[in-house]
Every structure is written in C-alpha cells, then in structure tokens.
Amino acid sequence: MNNTITTSKIQCLDLKGQHRQIKQEVFDLFEYVYDNNAFSGGPFVEKFEKEFSAFCNTSFAVAVNNGTSALHLALLTLGIGPNDEVLVPANTFIATAWAVSYTGARPVFVDCTADTWQIDASLLESKITSHTKAIIGVHLYGQPFDVDAVKTICTRHNLFLLEDAAQAHGALYKNESVGAFGEMACFSFYPGKNLGACGEGGGITTNNENHYSHLLSLRNHGSKFRYYHDELGFNMRMGGMEAASLIVKLKYLDDWNCKRRQIAKRYQSEIKNPRIRLQYQPDWSSSVYHLFVITTPDRDQLINYLNNNNIFPGLHYPVPCHLQKAYQHLNYQHGDCPNAEYLSQHCLSLPIYAELQENDVDHVIQILNNY
Ligand SMILES: Cc1ncc(COP(=O)(O)O)c(C=O)c1O
Known part of the structure; x- marks a missing residue:
C-alpha cells in the first residue's frame, strides 16, 4: 500500500471511465443502428440475445426494457397471479417484490442469514402455504444465494424457482454461471449494473423453449404474428441502441x-x-x-x-x-x-x-x- x-x-x-474507454466502439454501433432504423427490437437485440445466452450458458435469452419487466414477465410465464404467494427475500431491491405484486400475487418476505446476507433457506418451509407457487432467490450484491438449499425446498414442495440475477452477471455458483438454476433467471441492464446498457434494459435466460416462446409473445403485445394478439401482452421490447451498447460491453x-x-x-x-x-x-x-x-x-x-x-x-x-x-x-x-x-x-x-x-x-x- x-x-x-x-x-x-x-x-x-x-461510470465515466468505462464510457470513455468504449465510447468510439459504442458510437460506431449506434450509427449502424441509426442507419438501419433498428430502434425497437430487431437484429441488434437478437444478436445481443444470442451472445448473452452464450455468456450464461443457457439455450435462450429474451431481452426486455428493464429488469423489473423481466421479473414480471417471468412470473406471468409461470402462470402466477391473484391468490398465489411467492417467497422473496426481505433484503433485496424492491423490484423483486414489485414483480410479484404486479401479477396480483402476494410477496411473502423471508429474512436473510446473519453472515451471507442472502435468503435464509432454513426459514423457507415455515413460510410455505397452500397458496405458495414460487420462490425468487436473489443473487444479491453479485453473490450467488445457496441455490441447492433453495432448490431442494422447491422440489419438495413442487414450487417454481426463479433467479433474480439483476446484480450478478457472470457470478458462479459451484463453478456454474448463474442464469440456469431455476425455470428462468432475470437480469437488469440498468446503467449502473455490472453489465449496464446506455439506457435501460433487462433480460431473461432459460433452457425451457416453451417459456422462451411465451416470453417473446408477452413482451410484444401478446403477439407472435403482427396484429394477431393471443393474450394480454405488453410493450416491453428492448431498444436497438440499448442492445448495441450491450453488445459492446458484454465483450469486456x-x-x-x-x-x-x-x-x-x-x-x-x-x-x-x-x-x-x-x-x-x-x-x-x-x-x-x-x-x-x-x-x-x-x-x-x-x-x-x-x-x-x-x-x-x-x-x-x-x-x-x-x-x-x-x-x-x-x-x-x-x-x-x-x-x-x-x-x-x-x-x-x-x-x-x-x-x-x-x-x-x-x-x-x-x-x-x-x-
Ligand atoms: C435485485 C434487483 N432486482 C431487480 C432489479 C430491477 O431492475 P431494473 O432497475 O432494470 O428494473 C434490480 C435493479 O435495480 C435489482 O437490483
């Protein structure tokens, strides 16, 4: 010292140093997005999805407009709604709980351990009721929660596991990347995150093809074919500029x-x-x-x-x-x-x-x- x-x-x-370092590279790609009018969804978003799913070692990734939407859509994909309960840590950013509330379900808060400060798996069973449908584990501060301990309880009680990996792009649990331990994992690309867009962004990774195609529809007005709407959907697409910035940043x-x-x-x-x-x-x-x-x-x-x-x-x-x-x-x-x-x-x-x-x-x- x-x-x-x-x-x-x-x-x-x-973030100033990071953005100075990659400014030219990002601006070159911004120009490309601009010249191709690829502002909403499109080839840059698809390219980022492919590269991010490879990074997380998952079969699929779906890019959305922010991490809160990622959680919201993941819960809807699992069919969670009114009268359901979802266990979430009390120690997390509020968006983990918001997503549960947006579906009409009720967040049930679980304390963290006294040393890892992550969700305390030993408390989960005392919170499970006949309404419980899922557990959201959060890899808070970038540190994976005890996935195996939480997964064991999900299996025993037939509950879905979702990862909130908003703060943990690239974190490893037992040498495996976060992003594929549950049904889906949800990421935030808010500018201040380890992987942050020049703008807002979020994403969901999964190995389940049905979840993947449902997510594509939900983020795009419940539509697979233009102007045909199969279900109540949302406009939660990622923008091309955000995707371009993420393509550059993912390399670093x-x-x-x-x-x-x-x-x-x-x-x-x-x-x-x-x-x-x-x-x-x-x-x-x-x-x-x-x-x-x-x-x-x-x-x-x-x-x-x-x-x-x-x-x-x-x-x-x-x-x-x-x-x-x-x-x-x-x-x-x-x-x-x-x-x-x-x-x-x-x-x-x-x-x-x-x-x-x-x-x-x-x-x-x-x-x-x-x-
Ligand atoms: C743990 C956690 N979950 C969810 C979110 C929501 O992400 P976003 O701000 O992109 O909506 C964040 C980010 O702020 C977060 O830290």
Missing part, C-alpha cells in the same frame, strides 16, 4: 468482473478494523461484487468520517422490503426479519468498479483502518 493522499471524490460507482464484462474481484480481494485481506464486518463468502460462491457491502455499529459516524476523507459510500438498502410503506397493508412488523433489519440500519457499500484506481483503493483501506 502506498501513502498517496487522494483529493478527488471517490464515489461508490463512477469478464475483464471488468475480474477487476472488481481484485478490488474485493484487497478489501477482504487488507481491511483489519474490528468495527467493520464484511459479507461472508462461502467457498461455493464466486461473487462478481456488484456491491461491496460492509456493516458497522455506528453507520452515520462512519459515513461522516468517510465523507470527510473524500469517500462517498452507497447505501443498499436503508429500508428492507417488508417495512416499506408500499407494503404496509401486508402488516409486517419490526422484528419480523431481524437480520434484514439489522443490515438496513448498519450497512454501507464501499466504492467498487473496474476503473477504480489502485491508489483510491489504497486510500479507502487506509482510511477505514484508521477509523
């Missing part, structure tokens, strides 16, 4: 994930402050560190101290899903998901992205160790 003093602000995420994703892993490794081995707890990484998990989340007893104090030292951490997430105002009607109480509640009050996210400079990582580690 060197003792360089960093004077510029170190943000949790800064392994390299960017590798850089995130190197930064995470440094944080894990060099942060020695006992007031800072890191996320436990089981040996079967290979995270892509979308976020590097820590906990600390007095978060406000640590945030002030970091800010005074030009470090601006993120906060993922300050309110767990079951205590959000929008879900008040479900009558969850403080204490229902204690680990998720603890995290919401004590977590913060350290700067991590591929272009983060070595001396900035030095600075973050040094400042945290001096705290």
